[in-house]
Amino acid sequence: MYSCFTCNHKKLGKWPTNDKEKSFVDEIGIIDPASPEYDIHLSRADDGTITYNTPLGKYIFENIFKFDIRPTREIWQATQLHELTDKLMALIPKLPKEEVEQFLELAKELHELNKYLFELNE
Numbered sequence: 001m002y003s004c005f006t007c008n009h010k011k012l013g014k015w016p017t018n019d020k021e022k023s024f025v026d027e028i029g030i031i032d033p034a035s036p037e038y039d040i041h042l043s044r045a046d047d048g049t050i051t052y053n054t055p056l057g058k059y060i061f062e063n064i065f066k067f068d069i070r071p072t073r074e075i076w077q078a079t080q081l082h083e084l085t086d087k088l089m090a091l092i093p094k095l096p097k098e099e100v101e102q103f104l105e106l107a108k109e110l111h112e113l114n115k116y117l118f119e120l121n122e
Contacts, residue, residue, distance in 0.1 A: 014064055027055035030064055048076030075117055081110050 016022075016029040023030045031038045041057030044050055050072050052061040061067045085107055092100055 024056055028059055029056065030060060031056065044076065048073040048080070071117065078110070078114050078117055082114065085110055 014030070016025050023032065031041050041054045042050060042052055042060060050061065050067040052058040088103060089107075092103065095103065
């Protein structure tokens with residue numbers, strides 16, 4: 001399974017079989033996030049929190065990626081805010097000056113939040 005260096009490192013030594021094509025046995029192992037089967041085991045709540053739906057999903061959640069202690073919700077929310085910010089930027093020429101100033105202040109705070117989250121190399 002392809003993944004970033006950090007996530008690949010987390011999987012190191014946790015592959016449950018000697019067969020590189022078989023990534024799980026019963027309730028222990030890893031599911032390829034690009035496969036349709038992944039969504040059976042793990043999902044994202046409306047607030048961005050990653051949750052598990054099956055025993056294998058729980059294993060991945062708790063033992064492989066430790067989603068319960070990582071700021072996945074905050075990163076997802078920051079990404080959503082960033083996308084909304086881009087959409088709002090297109091509207092700036094149509095906004096009154098006061099609203100533009102409020103928007104720019106909010107964009108500045110969002111930038112600082114993203115900087116904080118992603119400088120932690122999460």
